[in-house]
Amino acid sequence: MNKDLTAGKPDSVLRRFCLPLFGSVIFQQMYNLADSFVAGRYIGEKALAAVGNSYEITLIFLAFAFGCNIGCSVTVSQLFGAKRLRDLKTAVSTAMLTTAALCAVLMTAGLLFCGNLLHLIRTPADIFPDSELYLRIYIWSIPFVFFYNIANGIFSALGDSKTPFWFLACSSVANIGMDILFVKVFRMGVAGVAWATLICQGISCVLAMLFVFRRLKSIRTEGKTPVFSFHLLCRTAFIAVPSMMQQSFISVGNIVIQGVINSFGSGVIAGYSAGVKLNNLVITSFTTLANGVSNFTAQNYGAGKLYRIRQGHRAGLKLVWMLTVPLTALYLFCTRYLVALFLENPTGTALHTGVMFLRIVAPFYMIAALKLVTDGVLRGSDMMSKFMAATFTDLILRVVLAKLLSGYFGATGIWIAWPIGWTVATVMSLLFYHFGAWHGIRSGRGDILP
Numbered sequence: 001m002n003k004d005l006t007a008g009k010p011d012s013v014l015r016r017f018c019l020p021l022f023g024s025v026i027f028q029q030m031y032n033l034a035d036s037f038v039a040g041r042y043i044g045e046k047a048l049a050a051v052g053n054s055y056e057i058t059l060i061f062l063a064f065a066f067g068c069n070i071g072c073s074v075t076v077s078q079l080f081g082a083k084r085l086r087d088l089k090t091a092v093s094t095a096m097l098t099t100a101a102l103c104a105v106l107m108t109a110g111l112l113f114c115g116n117l118l119h120l121i122r123t124p125a126d127i128f129p130d131s132e133l134y135l136r137i138y139i140w141s142i143p144f145v146f147f148y149n150i151a152n153g154i155f156s157a158l159g160d161s162k163t164p165f166w167f168l169a170c171s172s173v174a175n176i177g178m179d180i181l182f183v184k185v186f187r188m189g190v191a192g193v194a195w196a197t198l199i200c201q202g203i204s205c206v207l208a209m210l211f212v213f214r215r216l217k218s219i220r221t222e223g224k225t226p227v228f229s230f231h232l233l234c235r236t237a238f239i240a241v242p243s244m245m246q247q248s249f250i251s252v253g254n255i256v257i258q259g260v261i262n263s264f265g266s267g268v269i270a271g272y273s274a275g276v277k278l279n280n281l282v283i284t285s286f287t288t289l290a291n292g293v294s295n296f297t298a299q300n301y302g303a304g305k306l307y308r309i310r311q312g313h314r315a316g317l318k319l320v321w322m323l324t325v326p327l328t329a330l331y332l333f334c335t336r337y338l339v340a341l342f343l344e345n346p347t348g349t350a351l352h353t354g355v356m357f358l359r360i361v362a363p364f365y366m367i368a369a370l371k372l373v374t375d376g377v378l379r380g381s382d383m384m385s386k387f388m389a390a391t392f393t394d395l396i397l398r399v400v401l402a403k404l405l406s407g408y409f410g411a412t413g414i415w416i417a418w419p420i421g422w423t424v425a426t427v428m429s430l431l432f433y434h435f436g437a438w439h440g441i442r443s444g445r446g447d448i449l450p
Contacts, residue, residue, distance in 0.1 A: 003159025005299040006081055010311040011318070018292035018319055020161035022285060024152075027165070027172035034172075035193045036277050038179040040270070040342040045350060047190050048342060049266045050130035052273020056251070056258040057117050058138050061106055063247030065142075065149040068099050070291070071240020073153030074298045074380055075232065080157060081302030086221040091232045092154060092212075093225075098233060099150055103143045110139040121259040124266055130190040137194035144198070144205040151208035155215075156295050163211060171204035242384040246391045253395045257402045257414060264411050271353025272411075274342035278354075279361055282327050286369045289320050290376035297380025306438040309377060313433070316373045324366045331362040357415045364419035371426035374433045386432035394425035 005013055040048035072095040079088040114135045123131050152164045175196055182192025261272050293316035300308040331338070339354035371390070378387040398421035405413025 004081075005077075005159050005296045006303040006305055006308065010296070010308060011315040014292060014296055014312060014315045014319060017159065017161050017296070018289050018316075020165040021156070021288050021292045022323070024161070024165045024168045024288065026281075026285070027168035034176045034179050035197060036273060036342050038176075038183050039190060039193055040274070042180070042183050043189055045270045045343060046127050046266055047130060048273055049124075049269040050127040050190055051134055051193065052276070053118070053121070053123055053127060053258065053262070053269060054131045054135040054138070055273070055277075056121065056254050057114070057135055059251040059254060060248060061110065061139070061142055062145065063251045064102065064106060064244050065146045066247045067240045067242075067244030068095065068102070068146060069149035069153040070243040070294070070379065071095070071153075071236040071238075072150055073157045073291070073295060074239045074382075075236045076154055076157035077295045077298035077380070078302030080159075081299035085219050086223070086225055087229075087232065089216055089219065089221060089225045090227070090229045091236060092216060093227045094229050094233050095150060095236055096147070097228060098236075099146050100143075103146050107139055107142050110142070111136065114139065117255075121255050122262045124262060124269070127266060127269070134190050134194045137191060137198060141198040141201050144201040148201065148205040148208050151205070151212045154212050155208075156291065157298070158215065159295070159299070160215075161292070164208065167204050167208050167211075171200045174203075175200040238382070239379065239384060242388050243379070246388055249392060250395050253399045256399050260402055260406050260414060261411065265349070267349030268353045268411050270343065271339070271350035271355075272357060274339045274350070275354035275357035277342070278331065278338055278358060282331070282362075282365055283368060283372075285323065285327075286320055286365075286372045289316065289323070290372040292316070293373055293376035294380035297377050301381045309381065309436070309438045313373065313377050316376065317370065320369045320373055321366060324369050328362050328365050331358050331365075335359055335362075353411060356412055360412070360415040361418045364422055367419070367426050368422045371422060371429050374426070374429040377433055377436070378429065381436060381438075383432060383436065387429075390425045390428040390432065393428055394421040397421040397424055 003017065005017065007013075035051050036048055039051045072092065075091050075095075076088055079085075079091060115132055118128060118131050118135070148167075155161065155164050178196035178200060179193055182188045182196050186192060188195070261268060293312055296312045296316075297309050300306070300312065335355045335358050336351065339351060339358070342354075343350055371394075375387055375390065378384075378390075398417045401417035401420055402414040405416050407413070409416065
């Protein structure tokens with residue numbers, strides 16, 4: 001069901017829209033958590049290190065998928081808010097054609113250079129074969145990942161956050177079962193983890209795309225709808241390319257950091273793999289809720305209701321901070337038990353690494369949440385250059401400080417870099433937001449304060 005986000009009280013509108021999104025991200029993270037959990041519990045610590053090591057490279061591909069999602073979602077949201085339904089359909093088909101071409105390029109590059117990338121991050125010899133095997137199988141799932149993200153972005157743009165939730169819920173539960181089946185019963189090792197994820201993502205993608213076509217068919221428009229529009233491609237690219245660059249640079253930065261981590265050995269890699277999976281569960285949850293704020297902003301921006309954007313920002317912060325408090329407490333007081341879930345017979349180094357990482361970053365989750373929600377508003381209102389400036393500052397600080405501080409404090413220095421980057425970038429995002437187009441607007445009449 002399509003939902004107009006330009007009407008109704010922002011608090012209740014965002015709550016109803018974002019809660020299914022939060023449920024979706026929980027199941028989305030179950031894909032990654034399941035891989036790490038099964039690898040660590042049923043294969044061994046080195047298998048967990050191999051999956052975690054490859055994960056940093058898969059984030060490069062996910063960065064492009066995320067950019068396609070955001071670009072299509074924001075464009076379709078703005079067109080939906082402006083009631084330009086014919087252009088909306090053209091924007092969707094244009095995004096799909098472009099995504100297909102992009103997938104072909106990325107798959108070819110990935111298959112040719114995945115070994116080089118693993119060497120680039122100094123993957124230890126004892127986990128290199130499993131890392132490469134997992135990565136090569138993952139690359140074949142790229143079309144499923146991309147088109148599922150496109151479908152998810154379209155549903156969100158139309159105000160429907162429930163349909164993607166049900167797809168993810170079913171496929172994620174199936175993925176856990178298949179992970180265990182392939183690894184424990186069929187003894188397929190790391191390959192079993194990768195194939196289980198590929199199959200479940202494929203089924204989820206096909207079903208989601210079928211529902212998208214059905215939804216678009218139900219939207220009535222006059223005349224023949226063009227399949228491709230260069231103008232709409234440029235408009236989508238204006239949002240998508242900076243988002244891809246943002247996520248890609250973050251991924252490249254994470255790869256550089258992973259290279260620093262790899263110099264400390266497989267024990268530290270395994271502990272970091274467990275800790276960063278748990279951290280990503282939180283950050284991805286915040287990001288998904290922020291994407292909901294971005295859709296809310298885009299629809300209202302397209303409809304010219306700028307006064308609702310400030311209300312949406314406040315409502316989004318209330319929602320995400322309600323989530324932040326219990327998650328921070330959980331990660332601070334139950335750290336050792338959470339990290340141990342991923343390790344069958346953990347070494348002291350692995351367990352200590354995961355615990356130390358989470359205890360350093362978790363107290364700063366409220367700051368990270370504030371930045372991500374504010375970034376959602378910047379992105380939904382086409383303030384992409386400012387959005388990128390804050391994001392790149394965060395990344396550059398984390399990479400540079402990780403290298404510098406690791407020389408003084410060992411692996412602990414790497415973790416200290418995270419909250420510093422978050423804090424500085426949050427200040428920048430808030431300053432950009434304060435001077436947005438909605439600055440001074442106080443009512444539905446669009447009055448401007450003198």
